[in-house]
Amino acid sequence: MVKHRSAARSEWDWLDAVRRRVKLPRGGETIVGIGDDCAVFRPRGAAEDLLFTTDLLVEDVHFRRSTHTARDVGWKALARGLSDIAAMGGTPRFVLLSLAVAPWCDARWLRCFYDGLLALARKEGAVLAGGDFGHADKLAADVVVCGAVERGKALLRSGARAGDRLYVSGRLGGSALGLAGHGGAARKRHLRPEPRVALGRFLLRLGATAAMDLSDGLSLDLRRLCLESKLAADIAAPPIFGGATRAQALHGGEDYELLFAVPPARRVPRAYQGVPLTQIGILRKGRAGTVLLDGAPLEPLGYDHFRDR
Amino acid sequence: MVKHRSAARSEWDWLDAVRRRVKLPRGGETIVGIGDDCAVFRPRGAAEDLLFTTDLLVEDVHFRRSTHTARDVGWKALARGLSDIAAMGGTPRFVLLSLAVAPWCDARWLRCFYDGLLALARKEGAVLAGGDFGHADKLAADVVVCGAVERGKALLRSGARAGDRLYVSGRLGGSALGLAGHGGAARKRHLRPEPRVALGRFLLRLGATAAMDLSDGLSLDLRRLCLESKLAADIAAPPIFGGATRAQALHGGEDYELLFAVPPARRVPRAYQGVPLTQIGILRKGRAGTVLLDGAPLEPLGYDHFRDR
Numbered sequence: 001m002v003k004h005r006s007a008a009r010s011e012w013d014w015l016d017a018v019r020r021r022v023k024l025p026r027g028g029e030t031i032v033g034i035g036d037d038c039a040v041f042r043p044r045g046a047a048e049d050l051l052f053t054t055d056l057l058v059e060d061v062h063f064r065r066s067t068h069t070a071r072d073v074g075w076k077a078l079a080r081g082l083s084d085i086a087a088m089g090g091t092p093r094f095v096l097l098s099l100a101v102a103p104w105c106d107a108r109w110l111r112c113f114y115d116g117l118l119a120l121a122r123k124e125g126a127v128l129a130g131g132d133f134g135h136a137d138k139l140a141a142d143v144v145v146c147g148a149v150e151r152g153k154a155l156l157r158s159g160a161r162a163g164d165r166l167y168v169s170g171r172l173g174g175s176a177l178g179l180a181g182h183g184g185a186a187r188k189r190h191l192r193p194e195p196r197v198a199l200g201r202f203l204l205r206l207g208a209t210a211a212m213d214l215s216d217g218l219s220l221d222l223r224r225l226c227l228e229s230k231l232a233a234d235i236a237a238p239p240i241f242g243g244a245t246r247a248q249a250l251h252g253g254e255d256y257e258l259l260f261a262v263p264p265a266r267r268v269p270r271a272y273q274g275v276p277l278t279q280i281g282i283l284r285k286g287r288a289g290t291v292l293l294d295g296a297p298l299e300p301l302g303y304d305h306f307r308d309r
Numbered sequence: 310m311v312k313h314r315s316a317a318r319s320e321w322d323w324l325d326a327v328r329r330r331v332k333l334p335r336g337g338e339t340i341v342g343i344g345d346d347c348a349v350f351r352p353r354g355a356a357e358d359l360l361f362t363t364d365l366l367v368e369d370v371h372f373r374r375s376t377h378t379a380r381d382v383g384w385k386a387l388a389r390g391l392s393d394i395a396a397m398g399g400t401p402r403f404v405l406l407s408l409a410v411a412p413w414c415d416a417r418w419l420r421c422f423y424d425g426l427l428a429l430a431r432k433e434g435a436v437l438a439g440g441d442f443g444h445a446d447k448l449a450a451d452v453v454v455c456g457a458v459e460r461g462k463a464l465l466r467s468g469a470r471a472g473d474r475l476y477v478s479g480r481l482g483g484s485a486l487g488l489a490g491h492g493g494a495a496r497k498r499h500l501r502p503e504p505r506v507a508l509g510r511f512l513l514r515l516g517a518t519a520a521m522d523l524s525d526g527l528s529l530d531l532r533r534l535c536l537e538s539k540l541a542a543d544i545a546a547p548p549i550f551g552g553a554t555r556a557q558a559l560h561g562g563e564d565y566e567l568l569f570a571v572p573p574a575r576r577v578p579r580a581y582q583g584v585p586l587t588q589i590g591i592l593r594k595g596r597a598g599t600v601l602l603d604g605a606p607l608e609p610l611g612y613d614h615f616r617d618r
Contacts, residue, residue: 018423018437029402039439041403041455046355052438054453056407058445093338094350098365098451114327128327129361130348132451136367142407142441142451144363146350 035228036157037084037212038147049154050093051147053084059102059138070109072191073141074116080215081145082124082195083256087213089155089204090147092126092197097143100136117143124197153204157228160210160261166233166281167268169196169257172218173244176252182243189241193256199272203260206268211260217251220300221259223289229261232286235293239278250293251301344537345466346393346521347456358463359402360456362393368411368447379418381500382450383425389524390454391433391504392565396522398464398513399456401435401506406452409445426452433506462513466537469519469570475542475590476577478505478566481527482553485561491552498550502565508581512569515577520569526560529609530568532598538570541595544602548587559602560610 018034032040038051057063057077068076078095085092097117101110121128126145178190196213203211210229214221218238226233240249261283262268268277291298327343341349347360366372366386377385387404394401406426410419430437435454487499505522512520519538523530527547535542549558570592571577577586600607 021423021427034437034439036439039403039405041438043352043355043359043457044357046352048353050352050359052405052453052455054405054407054439054441054451056409056441056443056449056451058409058443058449061409061443061445094348096348096361096363096453098363100365100367100370100449114330118330128343129350130343130345130363132363132365134365134367134370136370136449137447138445140365140367140409140445140449142363142365144361144405144453146361148352 032154032156037087038090038154040154042151047151048148049151051085051088051090051149051154052144053081054142054144055080055084057141057143059140068191070112071116074113075120075192077141077143078117078120078145079193079195079256081143082120082126082197083193083213083215085145085147086195086197086200087155087211087258088147088149089153089200089211090149091201092124092145092147094129094146095121095126095143096129097131097141099131100134100140102136102139105139124195149204155200155204155208155211155260157210157212157225160225160229160231160283161263162231162283162285164209164261164263164283165268165279166235166283167260167262167277167279168214168218168238169199169272169275169277170255171239171241171276172214172255172257173248173252174241175254176248177241177244179254186241186243190254193254195256196258196275199258199275202272203258206262207266208260208262211258214255214257214259216253217301218249218259219251219291219298222291223300225259226283226291227289229283230288231283232288232290233281233283233292235281235291235298237293238280239276250298341463341465346396347399347463349463351460356460357457358460360394360397360399360458360463361453362390363451363453364389364393366450366452368449377500379421380425383422384429384501386450386452387426387429387454388502388504388565390452391429391435391506392502392522392524394454394456395504395506395509396464396520396567397456397458398462398509398520399458400510401433402455402457403436403438404430404452404454405438406440406450408440409443409449411444411446411448414448433504458513464509464513464517464520464569466519466521466534469534469538469540469592470572471540471592471594473518473570473572473592474577474588475544475592476569476571476586476588477523477527477547478508478584478586479564480548480550480585481523481564481566482557482561483550484563485557486550486553488563495550495552499563502563504565505567505584508567508584511581512567515571516575517569517571520567523564523566523568525562526610527558527568528560528600528607531600532609534568535592535600536598538592539597540592541597541599542590542592542601544590544600544607546602547589548585559607
């Protein structure tokens with residue numbers, strides 16, 4: 001959902017201004033709006049809440065034809081939304097795709113794009129239910145994912161409490177390493193990220209209090225979680241993807257791992273389905289949004305669409 | 310939803326191929342997928358079905374900065390989706406906005422864009438619940454609208470029966486006339502279309518069997534309704550917007566009036582809330598998709614994103 005890609009200025013401020021203009025009606029069906037991974041909608045009489053997320057993928061901004069195959073682009077277009085659903089503890093239900101084709105797009109490229117998108121949709125049990133079709137100078141795809149979660153149980157960014165332990169899944173910086181030209185596992189991590197859908201549902205059962213996906217870099221995303229929960233955080237360095245630098249692990253985007261908070265009384269296993277779960281710190285009272293790494297302030301250096309375009 | 314902007318070739322064929330690849334699971338919650346104005350989703354236990362539509366608006370394809378103010382663009386970006394909800398007889402609930410800003414976008418333009426979008430959202434009772442934010446060479450906005458309709462009652466394109474009367478709301482060709490540079494009411498029709506949301510709900514109560522919105526021109530859209538309902542149609546010329554040509558009324562896009570079918574036993578008033586409702590013909594058995602105007606075949610000349618880009 002509307003993501004706060006800037007920590008302090010520009011995009012953050014802008015979206016905050018939009019959020020202030022858009023008041024959700026009390027007692028309405030839309031119970032979470034702008035500012036979390038997904039919007040949450042409670043249909044009248046339904047047993048479940050519905051989660052909605054929308055993600056734009058633009059040629060030469062989010063992918064390049066020189067590095068991404070058509071299948072990679074289709075996969076990634078959907079992976080980003082599935083990762084938002086995972087971050088709320090949801091189960092994917094359906095997908096809408098708006099596609100603006102570029103002059104260079106031929107039928108073969110489009111077929112492979114759909115192959116990639118539909119392969120991931122099938123894997124996660126989501127059905128492509130509709131969309132829109134247009135054209136533009138550069139390819140643009142907007143993917144909406146709807147997921148479902150037990151009524152009132154969605155994992156929000158705002159749910160963490162002082163004293164909760166902070167965890168991340170996996171190892172960070174792999175996508176940044178792949179983006180920098182590294183091959184092998186790092187390249188795969190960059191081109192075909194694996195949204196942590198099953199893990200998200202597990203975190204719900206485990207009693208996590210807050211979660212979000214790491215799309216714009218730990219330093220920026222953790223600051224957002226702290227701001228939404230009105231807390232500060234003390235962390236140590238996160239687990240680093242093999243071959244990545246400490247800076248890539250702290251600030252690199254598109255890892256699509258989960259960042260989550262768990263009350264101290266809950267026992268978190270060391271791994272879930274082969275993905276390591278590592279405590280990186282603790283949430284505490286303090287100036288909302290403050291993040292200390294080994295006791296020193298951590299600058300939010302992740303990606304911002306206003307600042308970095 | 311994925312709209313069939315080409316009648317016979319290209320886009321139609323392409324989307325038909327996608328539709329064949331995407332089988333909706335029987336007994337699943339997604340009950341209408343690709344091929345109608347909206348996808349229809351039935352949440353477990355809910356009293357209402359949910360409608361979803363997504364519409365892309367791209368600079369220099371769907372609007373030009375030289376003719377559209379920022380408010381016009383914001384209004385129009387939402388009007389298209391609301392019109393799809395209207396065509397199914399739904400009530401708008403919430404909106405998601407994915408926005409890729411162009412280098413020329415400044416804060417003032419964006420504020421006015423939101424002014425236009427939020428003014429229409431308020432008017433129709435929809436709340437902006439989230440979205441995504443990025444950048445691109447040209448501005449692109451993808452708007453998702455969710456609406457609700459009584460369970461099982463959504464007006465589909467496929468519901469018409471032989472013998473049903475065909476109607477249109479309003480007068481056609483106004484938007485094409487405005488696009489061609491005409492001022493006054495035609496220009497307003499082009500820049501600030503009025504989705505027929507209240508009329509759509511009225512048609513549901515009236516017992517209409519099928520409906521769709523006129524976004525790509527009567528000749529093309531009527532053919533699509535006939536194809537989905539597996540029927541042919543005999544029509545006379547529709548009511549023409551003051552100053553427009555017969556060709557603009559038959560083939561011009563973006564009128565956002567409603568085309569609908571009503572069984573002969575139902576009485577349709579001459580107008581609803583000041584908008585004329587005019588019988589233009591009848592649906593009959595015959596080769597699916599055939600449309601005769603005054604007894605002669607009517608070529609589907611509306612807009613096609615594959616053919617016309």
